[in-house]
Amino acid sequence: MRTASLLIAALLAFALPAHAGDTVRTDNVEASLVAETPSVTPGSTVTVALRLKIREHWHTYWSYAGDSGEATTIDWELPAGVTAGPLQFPYPNRIEIPPLVNFGYEGTVLHLTDIKVPDSAKPGDTVSLKGDAVWLVCDEVCIPEEGVLTLNLPVSATAAPADAGTAAEFSAARAALPMASPWPASATVNGTAVTFKIAAPELAKAGLTSAVFFPTHGGYIKNAAPQLVETTGGAISITTETGRRFSTPQRAAEIKSIEGVLVTTGSDGLTHAFTFDAPVTASSGPGGEEQLSVWMALVFAFLGGLILNLMPCVFPVLSMKAIALAKDGGNPTAARVGGLAYTAGVILSFLAIAGVLIALRAGGEEVAWGFQLQSPIVVAGLALLFFAIGLNLMGVFEVGGSIQNIGSGLGRGDGATASFLTGVLAAVVAAPCTAPFMAGAVGAAISQPAIIALAIFGALGLGMAVPYLALAFSPALIRLMPRPGTWMVRMKQVLAFPMFASAAWLLWVLVIQAGPNVLALIMAAFIAAAFGLWLWGLAQRGEAGRIARALALISAVPVIAAVSMANPAPQSGAVTEAYSPARLDELLKAGKPIFVNLTAAWCVTCLVNEEVALSGQGLANAFTKGGITYLKGDWTNRDPEITRLLERYGRAGVPLYLFYAAGKTEPIVLPQLLTEGIVIAAISES
Amino acid sequence: MLKRLVFAAAVSSLCLPAIAAPAVGDAAPSFSGKDTMGETVNLSDFAGKTVVLEWSNDGCPYVKKHYGSGNMQKSQEAATAEGVVWLTIISSAEGKQGYVTPEAADKLTAERNAKPSDVILDTDQVIARAYDAKTTPHMFVIDPAGKLVYAGAIDDKPTADPKDVEGAKNLVLAALDDVKNGRPVTTPESEPYGCAVKY
Numbered sequence: 051m052r053t054a055s056l057l058i059a060a061l062l063a064f065a066l067p068a069h070a071g072d073t074v075r076t077d078n079v080e081a082s083l084v085a086e087t088p089s090v091t092p093g094s095t096v097t098v099a100l101r102l103k104i105r106e107h108w109h110t111y112w113s114y115a116g117d118s119g120e121a122t123t124i125d126w127e128l129p130a131g132v133t134a135g136p137l138q139f140p141y142p143n144r145i146e147i148p149p150l151v152n153f154g155y156e157g158t159v160l161h162l163t164d165i166k167v168p169d170s171a172k173p174g175d176t177v178s179l180k181g182d183a184v185w186l187v188c189d190e191v192c193i194p195e196e197g198v199l200t201l202n203l204p205v206s207a208t209a210a211p212a213d214a215g216t217a218a219e220f221s222a223a224r225a226a227l228p229m230a231s232p233w234p235a236s237a238t239v240n241g242t243a244v245t246f247k248i249a250a251p252e253l254a255k256a257g258l259t260s261a262v263f264f265p266t267h268g269g270y271i272k273n274a275a276p277q278l279v280e281t282t283g284g285a286i287s288i289t290t291e292t293g294r295r296f297s298t299p300q301r302a303a304e305i306k307s308i309e310g311v312l313v314t315t316g317s318d319g320l321t322h323a324f325t326f327d328a329p330v331t332a333s334s335g336p337g338g339e340e341q342l343s344v345w346m347a348l349v350f351a352f353l354g355g356l357i358l359n360l361m362p363c364v365f366p367v368l369s370m371k372a373i374a375l376a377k378d379g380g381n382p383t384a385a386r387v388g389g390l391a392y393t394a395g396v397i398l399s400f401l402a403i404a405g406v407l408i409a410l411r412a413g414g415e416e417v418a419w420g421f422q423l424q425s426p427i428v429v430a431g432l433a434l435l436f437f438a439i440g441l442n443l444m445g446v447f448e449v450g451g452s453i454q455n456i457g458s459g460l461g462r463g464d465g466a467t468a469s470f471l472t473g474v475l476a477a478v479v480a481a482p483c484t485a486p487f488m489a490g491a492v493g494a495a496i497s498q499p500a501i502i503a504l505a506i507f508g509a510l511g512l513g514m515a516v517p518y519l520a521l522a523f524s525p526a527l528i529r530l531m532p533r534p535g536t537w538m539v540r541m542k543q544v545l546a547f548p549m550f551a552s553a554a555w556l557l558w559v560l561v562i563q564a565g566p567n568v569l570a571l572i573m574a575a576f577i578a579a580a581f582g583l584w585l586w587g588l589a590q591r592g593e594a595g596r597i598a599r600a601l602a603l604i605s606a607v608p609v610i611a612a613v614s615m616a617n618p619a620p621q622s623g624a625v626t627e628a629y630s631p632a633r634l635d636e637l638l639k640a641g642k643p644i645f646v647n648l649t650a651a652w653c654v655t656c657l658v659n660e661e662v663a664l665s666g667q668g669l670a671n672a673f674t675k676g677g678i679t680y681l682k683g684d685w686t687n688r689d690p691e692i693t694r695l696l697e698r699y700g701r702a703g704v705p706l707y708l709f710y711a712a713g714k715t716e717p718i719v720l721p722q723l724l725t726e727g728i729v730i731a732a733i734s735e736s
Numbered sequence: 737m738l739k740r741l742v743f744a745a746a747v748s749s750l751c752l753p754a755i756a757a758p759a760v761g762d763a764a765p766s767f768s769g770k771d772t773m774g775e776t777v778n779l780s781d782f783a784g785k786t787v788v789l790e791w792s793n794d795g796c797p798y799v800k801k802h803y804g805s806g807n808m809q810k811s812q813e814a815a816t817a818e819g820v821v822w823l824t825i826i827s828s829a830e831g832k833q834g835y836v837t838p839e840a841a842d843k844l845t846a847e848r849n850a851k852p853s854d855v856i857l858d859t860d861q862v863i864a865r866a867y868d869a870k871t872t873p874h875m876f877v878i879d880p881a882g883k884l885v886y887a888g889a890i891d892d893k894p895t896a897d898p899k900d901v902e903g904a905k906n907l908v909l910a911a912l913d914d915v916k917n918g919r920p921v922t923t924p925e926s927e928p929y930g931c932a933v934k935y
Contacts (some may be wrong), residue, residue, distance in 0.1 A: 118871040118932035120894060150870055164767050186797075186896065191833045192931040194896035268927035294887070294925060297759030620806045 069110045070214070071179075078105040078187045083179060083201035084160075085218045088204050088349055090177060093169040098201065099160040100137065109154040111416060112142035114266055116273050117150035120191070122161060123184040123201075128408040131168030133179060137160045140265060141323035151274040152188075153264055173207040181655055201203030213234045228311045231324035236331050237308045241700025243719055244271060244292045248312060251284030256334040257317035259638055266309040266325075269295040276718050278732070286314070292503040305330050344502055348509045355513020363436070363479045363552050366443060366545035371472055373538050375521055375528060382525055389522025391466035394488040395473020397511035403477075404507035408500050429652075430572055430613045433556035435479065437576055443542050446580075447587030473515065479552075480514065493557060496723045507560045508652035563686055568615075575612035578605045592602065629683030631691055636643060638715055643678045645729075646717070648692055656705040663724035669705040672730050677712075682731035709733060743885040758867060760924045763865040764780030764876070769825070769856040772838035772845075777823070777856055782817060784880050786820045786915050788908060790852065791864065791933060792889075793834035793872035794844050797896040798930035802873060803848050803897040807906075811890070812851040815912055824852040827864040833871070833935040835859065853877045864933050871930035877921070886911035896930075 080103040102110055102122070111119040113555055126134045137163055142153040154406040167177055184196040233250040267272050276293035296302040307329045314320045331346070359368050371392065375385055382426045441447065489503065497584065521527050561569050582605030588594035591603065631644060637644050645675045647664065649656035663669070673680055683692040685704050696706055699719055706715035707724060709732050718732050758765050763785075770780045781786065790808070792799055802808040812822050826841060828834030836844065841855050858864055867876055867887075877886035891904035907923055916920045 118928075120896065120929065147932050149865070149935055152932070184897075190933070190934065191795060192797060195892055269925070294759070298761055401754070 051558070054717075055458040059505040069201075069203065071199055071201035071210060074199055075599070076187075076195040076197060078108050078193060079103065079110070079185065079195055079197075081183055081197040081199060083181065083199045083509045084219075085201060085203055086216060087210055089203075089206040090167045090171070091206060091209050092167060092173070094209065095164050095166050096203065097220060098163050098179065099159050099220065100163065100181070101198070102155070102185060102685075103158045104156060104187060107156070108187050109145050109152065109156045110185045110187050110685030112153040112264070112273060113139045113153070113251040114153060114268060114373060115186075115270075116145075116152040116154070119152050119188060120194075120491065122183065124163070124184075125163075127347055128180070129178060131170055132179070133166045134181075135164040135166075138227055138470040140223060140312040141177050141228050141311055144262060144264075146274070147190075149274055155351070160219070160435040162220070162225075162227070167203075167205070168335040171205045173205050175205045177203045177205060179203065186493075197233045216380070220299060224322065226321075227520075228313075228323035231312065231322075231326040233326075235312075235326040235328040238331055239292060239296060239302065241698070242292050242296070243289055243654040243700065244296075244308070245287050245289040246308070246310070246312075247285050247287045248324075248326065249285045253314055253316070253322075254281040254284045254286055258286065259317055260313075260315045261286055261288060262313045263290065264292075264311045264313065266311065268306070270308045270310075275716070276735070278720070280721060286312070288312075289721075291716070335559060345506075347502075347506050349660050351506045351509040352513035352516075354705040356516065358480050358510075358514045359517055361480065362548035364476055364514075366439070366548055367472065367476050367479060370443070370542060371469075371476075371543055372521055372676050373541070375518075385522045385525075385528065387466050388469040389519045390477075391469035392473040392522075393512070393515035393519050395475075396471040396477045396515040397473075397508055399474045400507045400511035400514075401504060404504055408503055425559055427613060429556050429560045429563060430568075431573070432479075433553045433560060433572065434575060434579055434609065434613065436553035436556065437478070438579060440546040440553065441580060441583050443546035445543065445582045445587075448550075448590050474497075476514065478512065555677065559652045559686070571612040571615055575609045578608045578612075582609070591705050626680045626682040628691065629681040629695075631695070632682060636681055637681075638710065640714040643676055643733075644680045644681060644717075645673065645678050645733075646683065646706075646710070648683040648685055648694075648704045648706040649697060650704045652686060653704050659707075659722075659724040663726045663729055666726045669726050669729055672733055676733055678733065741868050746873055748896070756886075760884050760887050761864070762876040762884055763882055767860050767863045767866055768811040768935045771854045771856050772841045774838065774935060779882075782821045783882065786818075786880055786912065787864075787878040788815055788820055788822045789867065789876040789878070790822065790824045791869045791874040792824050792873050793828060793931060793934065794827065794836065795834050796931035797873045799872050801896050801898045801901065802890060803850070805901040806872070808890070808899045809848065809850050811909055813908060815864075816853055818912070819910060821854075824850070824855045825858050825863055825869075827861045827869065828853065828934040830862065831861055834934050850867055856895050861933070861935050864929065864935065869933050871928040872933060874928040874933070875908045877908060879915050885915060885921045886924055889928045889930075890921075892926065892931060894927070905922055 069085040069088045073080050075081075075084040078535070082101050084099045084101050086097045086099075100122070104110055111121050113121045117123055120140070122137070124137050128134060140155075140161075141153060145152040145154050157210040165177075165179065170176060181199050181474065182196060183199055184194065186192055186194050208497045211217075216455060231248065231250075233248050233253075235246060238245045238247070261277075263271070263277055265273070271293045272291040273293075273599040277288050277290045280287050280289075292302075292692070295305060299428075307327045309325070311323050311325050313321060313323045317384045358364055471663070520715075557569070557572060560572060585594065585598040585602040585605070589596075589599045629648070634644065634646070645661075649660065651657070683689065683695065685692045685696075696703065699706055699708070705722055707720035707722075708731075709720060709729075712718040720728060720732055764779065766779050768776060771777050778869075790812075794800075794803075796839050799808075803916070810908050815822050824845075826834065826836055828836075836857070838857060841857060845852070845855060856863065867874075871889075875886070875888060876884060879885045886908065888907060890908055891901070891906050893900040895906035907926055910923065911921045
């Protein structure tokens, strides 16, 4: 048996092409030097491979070995004039030895080196290469091994081609070398999470089956942490945990970029490896106080403000204001004053909200953006406000008393005070829209020093005001507006419907916050408000007298009473288990798998996720099968314990989805936009 | 918004709790372990003293490099002479490579002429997990105030070759010198090197 295998080994050795050096056999590795071509020409460069054939279940290491281990090296001893390039490392595999991970190779690995032959080499001579290779080879135990390897290459006048077998082996080895990424990459640090994003539409389109990030150096990421991969809009993003270099803000701030290799496998079964140096961009949380990220935050806040104009809560208000401006087009000075007053109203309102928020947080309150909406009274008030604006747009009543201005309504263009108040109104009605859409960005802002937070809110307000401001300052733009006419009345009426929709949505939020009984109260308030405003409108048009006006004022009493009675109902027992830190700890101690969903009724993203991703039968089955406990934290009303959990993962608002695999104390943070597939994949991979 | 193509893949599937590495500059995680005499050793026993933790595995070539060359013993001697507490910790589980009985551990200490203050057998890896110990050797220095001031390799030559001891900068002794002189540690962190701790 033994003799037979020796014989086979000997035969194999003879079968090797002539341009391979002697094989050195250690306990765990067969090592040799192999040249790509059978001979070399003067002045040429030949690629030589250090080939390690590793014992089954054992491994050698990549240039960065991971949590333990050591990279293979070779120390060349070369004839005069012959030079060797660096030893190259193909992309590695993750070799897991829980709770650690190594980066390295199993099976056979080829490390390529370019050897330059001098012009002075003469055909007929032999170039003798000698290299002292040292490798660490491990399974459970580690053994440093070495081999002095030689390779003699004849010099010939004409180039000799590689034989087919060798050519194929070298071409495969070259394909396994990471190449510089043609796509830009970035790294975003958020708390203890880092997300690498590679804008590679070609790769994303190829239908990736796997993507793994390997850091070039230690300490940047936690090597053994799971990597969550997503392809979104032509980009690949990989989220994992930061390493020790990010342990303090000071140290984190020194990190400008993270180098690494991305290894992707497509649905075609082909694997590619790319090197990139990802600049660490907008980081919040530890180390996020760089100038750059503040500027970025300001830019994003400004853009966010611009987008707010298109929100269903705001668009009608802005439209009416713009139409009013078109009517007043003849008076550029008044338009400018109005534009500035409106801008001031918007910005000051945002600053006021930010100021309250900062003051509350400074006082130790566990609040975050959207906090206004956690009070049922505010929600009820806003619902009524939207309803009233809708009625106004319908033409039931006018604001300001003058009947001459039909068509301008709440967007009256007469005077700075009215414009200022319109700005305040726009900011107030914008709040419910900002909460779900901008919680993250705004949340990051309030964790900054007060002055920066205020600047970010100011930028948000400026962004929101800028379209109207531009209109007010540019007569050319005003002239582009369509001529006033009856279409304006129709448009106004149509715009009432988004307002009614917003009101309906807030009612629904209110019912969740304060229970079904409050619905009767608020409906009564709606009717009283409608009645009062209708009477008021009649009086405005001179169709009713003083009594109607008085009745209208009186009807405000039940409205105010109803709103002030909108108190939160006690928490009712949910179908899922309610989140509490104690329950989470208990489950973690028991080593149970847990899914945590932090949500709020006023968070549209949360609700979409719950509908699309979290209520399917497939997921229910997966939860049952995995014995997973589903903890749901409802942040619709303020809850400091949930706020703390959010902050631990760098979030200032909901949603947040965490999955703790069985026996793990650190969760996988799932993306904010979920599909059932993401959740099931995260569960089944763990 | 939801039309995006998404696939998620958690690459790793570890069956043991993930470890949260203690950050240098934070309080060193407290621990309690049994030494080779069967006595309980608590980190808190050494309050007010500088403590060095050395993860060890006698079969590991990197450990052999530092014991074979006498570098580890010299470092232990230099440290303990200054009143530093040096704890050698062996975290291999029973049945895993590097596991030693208390008697075998004492024999190793004697044979190698090692000079630690004590040898702790962390066979359930509780201490290793608390410190996120990755390699043998992996070194930690805790200052008298109980703050972790150094974590990483013993020196700056990450090889298994005993010849590399000469000319290498001993980062543990450098850290101890900084602590002794009341300076912040110049190199508070380095990438540990060696064999994996056998969890």
